[in-house]
Amino acid sequence: VQLVESGGGLVQAGGSLRLSCAASGRTLSSYDMGWFQQAPGKEREFVAAISRYGGTFYADSVKGRFTISRDNAKNTAYLQMNSLKPEDTAIYYCAADSGAFWLPFSQRKYDYWGQGTQVTVSS
Numbered sequence: 001v002q003l004v005e006s007g008g009g010l011v012q013a014g015g016s017l018r019l020s021c022a023a024s025g026r027t028l029s030s031y032d033m034g035w036f037q038q039a040p041g042k043e044r045e046f047v048a049a050i051s052r053y054g055g056t057f058y059a060d061s062v063k064g065r066f067t068i069s070r071d072n073a074k075n076t077a078y079l080q081m082n083s084l085k086p087e088d089t090a091i092y093y094c095a096a097d098s099g100a101f102w103l104p105f106s107q108r109k110y111d112y113w114g115q116g117t118q119v120t121v122s123s
Contacts, residue, residue, distance in 0.1 A: 001026040001112050003094050008117030011084055015121070019079040021094030021114060029072040032097040034110055035079045037090035037119075044093065048079060049104030057104040062088075084121045091116040 007019040021033065034049040048068040049057045056068055067080040077094055095110035103109045 001028075001031070001096055003096060003112055003114035005092065005094050005114045005117040008092060008119045010120045010122065013084060013086055013121055013123050015084050016080070016082045017084065017119060019081065019092055019094075019117060019119070021077040021079075023075045023077075023096065027072070028070065028075045028077065028096070030098060031112075032099070032102050032104065032109075033068070033070060033077040034095045034097065034104060035068060035077075036093045036095060036107065037088075038093070038116075039087075039090040042090075044107065046105040046107070047092070049102075050077065051102045051104070055102070059105075081119070084119075086121045086123045089119060089121050091118050 002024045004022045032051045035047040036044050038044040050068045065083045070077045093116045094114045096112040097110045
């Protein structure tokens with residue numbers, strides 16, 4: 001499956017962005033989906049995940065501000081980001097996991113990755 005992120009950009013602190021992750025090649029309904037971020041000079045970190053059955057899981061740093069969702073009919077996953085902070089500045093990657101069990105925060109579980117989209121939050 002190929003994943004393509006979009007929706008990143010420059011936004012002021014307190015603003016919102018909606019990232020999209022469009023899948024092609026296979027139906028998204030068979031995959032658990034995750035979003036990860038990589039800030040400058042830091043390792044890639046877990047942000048949010050949604051299972052193929054609709055369960056969600058979030059990093060503590062984004063709980064209450066970010067919402068992950070999926071539209072299997074459109075073969076697309078989303079990350080709605082509200083109340084953005086400068087520390088949210090990063091490249092955001094979506095990923096797909098076809099495994100039999102759900103381990104949302106483990107990067108090694110994900111089989112496919114997008115190329116990333118830049119999110120910059122100014123103060």
